Amino acid sequence: MKGERRGVKGLPNVRRSTIFFIFIMISILLFASLLLHARQSRIRSKATLTANAEMVGRLMLTDLCLFTEARYTRHPSMADLHSPFQDHPFAMDHFPSGSLVSPPRFHRETP
Amino acid sequence: MNSSLERHRNIVDFALSSLLRRKGKNISLLAVYTLIVFVIASIIFFIQALKREASLVLKDAPDIVVQRLVAGRHDLIPVVYGDKIASIRGVSRVRPRLWGYYYDAAVGANYTLMVTDNQPPAEESIIIGSGVARTRRLAEGDLMTFRDSSGSPVLLTVEKILPAASELVAADLIIMADKDFRGMFTFPRDRATDLALTVANPREITTIAAKIAQRLPDTRPILKSEILRTYDSVFDWRGGMLIVMLSVAVLSFIIFAWDKATGLSAEERKEIGILKSIGWETADVLLLKFWEGTAISLSAFLVGVILAYCHVFFFSASLFEQALKGWAVLYPRFRLTPVIDPYQLAVLFFLTVIPYTVTTIIPSWRAATVDPDAAMRS
Numbered sequence: 001m002k003g004e005r006r007g008v009k010g011l012p013n014v015r016r017s018t019i020f021f022i023f024i025m026i027s028i029l030l031f032a033s034l035l036l037h038a039r040q041s042r043i044r045s046k047a048t049l050t051a052n053a054e055m056v057g058r059l060m061l062t063d064l065c066l067f068t069e070a071r072y073t074r075h076p077s078m079a080d081l082h083s084p085f086q087d088h089p090f091a092m093d094h095f096p097s098g099s100l101v102s103p104p105r106f107h108r109e110t111p
Numbered sequence: 112m113n114s115s116l117e118r119h120r121n122i123v124d125f126a127l128s129s130l131l132r133r134k135g136k137n138i139s140l141l142a143v144y145t146l147i148v149f150v151i152a153s154i155i156f157f158i159q160a161l162k163r164e165a166s167l168v169l170k171d172a173p174d175i176v177v178q179r180l181v182a183g184r185h186d187l188i189p190v191v192y193g194d195k196i197a198s199i200r201g202v203s204r205v206r207p208r209l210w211g212y213y214y215d216a217a218v219g220a221n222y223t224l225m226v227t228d229n230q231p232p233a234e235e236s237i238i239i240g241s242g243v244a245r246t247r248r249l250a251e252g253d254l255m256t257f258r259d260s261s262g263s264p265v266l267l268t269v270e271k272i273l274p275a276a277s278e279l280v281a282a283d284l285i286i287m288a289d290k291d292f293r294g295m296f297t298f299p300r301d302r303a304t305d306l307a308l309t310v311a312n313p314r315e316i317t318t319i320a321a322k323i324a325q326r327l328p329d330t331r332p333i334l335k336s337e338i339l340r341t342y343d344s345v346f347d348w349r350g351g352m353l354i355v356m357l358s359v360a361v362l363s364f365i366i367f368a369w370d371k372a373t374g375l376s377a378e379e380r381k382e383i384g385i386l387k388s389i390g391w392e393t394a395d396v397l398l399l400k401f402w403e404g405t406a407i408s409l410s411a412f413l414v415g416v417i418l419a420y421c422h423v424f425f426f427s428a429s430l431f432e433q434a435l436k437g438w439a440v441l442y443p444r445f446r447l448t449p450v451i452d453p454y455q456l457a458v459l460f461f462l463t464v465i466p467y468t469v470t471t472i473i474p475s476w477r478a479a480t481v482d483p484d485a486a487m488r489s
Contacts (some may be wrong), residue, residue, distance in 0.1 A: 001400065016126055016451075017120045017121075017123035018124060018132075020406060022343065027417065027428070030413075031416065034417065034420050034449075034451070037424075038449035042450075044450070048276045049164070051341070052276070053168050053170060055273075055280060056168055056172055056280055057171030058227065058230070059227050059281075059284075060208055061172065062173065063169075063341075064161075065278065065280055065281060065282045065283050065284070066161075066167070066345075066435070066443065067435065067437060067439060068220065068221050068222075068439045068440075069439035074223065075223075078178070080184060084139045085484045100435070101248060109335075
């Protein structure tokens with residue numbers, strides 16, 4: 001059984017399988033370099049994370065500043081459990097970020 | 112060994128030629144497949160990095176925050192509650208927190224106003240987060256106008272702008288002096304927004320919280336572990352927008368797999384029939400289809416994952432920005448520290464590459480086991 005040895009445009013003597021394997025190898029190498037980048041970034045960002053954690057401790061912060069549109073998504077851990085239904089019990093959430101933040105899971109059931 | 116390798120290379124050559132013969136169909140298939148992997152991998156990278164960042168940054172959050180609730184709503188807490196709580200054995204420090212929100216009608220942004228007793232700004236001065244500075248185009252030394260509870264203007268000088276690297280925790284923060292905060296909102300002197308507690312022994316936190324709830328029934332203690340768990344459940348897969356995105360991606364993938372699994376085109380059947388009639392074994396045909404499936408799915412997986420990494424960690428997940436921003440005017444600009452969870456990537460690999468490859472092989476196996484003559488005629 002002979003495979004098609006026909007090359008590709010511009011590279012008449014290179015087999016398609018060779019180009020495919022080179023592409024896969026380059027992709028794997030690129031992926032491996034991203035793993036390395038992730039590791040290096042974690043080392044580099046240590047100082048920033050420590051400074052942010054120190055700021056959280058100093059200012060007694062409780063939440064990340066991810067969504068500033070509603071108080072129960074700006075400080076989800078501080079929100080009372082009625083917040084999303086503040087207008088009436090069947091009220092739809094006004095804010096898109098409300099669909100990204102789940103209700104806080106507390107140890108106790110009382111709101 | 113070499114002949115086996117050469118056999119595989121010949122089959123890969125043939126598989127690639129076969130894919131290129133249906134160039135339009137296969138390129139569009141590869142593009143959509145890559146897009147699905149890209150979307151799912153972007154979500155995985157973003158959520159993992161955010162959860163890791165939350166757990167590292169919020170580890171120094173107060174051990175317990177005590178809120179007062181009135182009719183199910185957060186209310187100001189009397190400062191004397193702090194003395195009652197401080198008398199509970201194990202509580203080493205109680206600090207009242209003064210904070211609230213301010214809606215800036217000029218730009219339509221919401222800010223978090225806060226008072227600190229640790230390196231506070233001078234009176235009539237403020238320290239602002241870089242998100243506030245960006246939104247209001249402020250620099251150090253500029254004046255920022257607020258309206259107090261009576262509607263009168265209050266002018267405060269920007270003493271300092273917090274570093275841009277702190278945007279994930281402080282983009283919308285305005286730190287002000289106790290006197291300015293209380294004056295602006297006519298905030299009673301004997302009240303605080305809530306109380307932050309430090310507990311000497313972390314193992315006693317739950318017991319202390321139970322004692323607080325028992326002694327002060329109108330309060331709600333929030334533990335540090337609950338704060339951290341809140342960010343564990345943020346972007347939960349059951350969340351509205353995420354389930355929509357994930358179901359679209361998964362449904363598209365099921366449509367692909369279904370299209371492949373339900374049968375081959377007449378042209379593909381004919382091709383298998385011809386290959387069988389010129390001496391190809393069923394195993395060779397299956398190997399050919401395996402390599403066709405692998406070429407598409409492996410390329411889509413690798414390219415999709417690499418693009419997702421670049422999107423989330425080099426371009427700050429800019430495609431998700433509109434969804435995350437919502438109606439907010441002030442949006443924090445932060446670059447997450449990359450995290451790659453091998454387990455989740457392996458799950459993504461097994462959920463995308465393996466099913467697709469298998470679904471390309473099964474109909475080919477059915478076609479390859481029939482008589483070549485019948486396959487060609489069909």
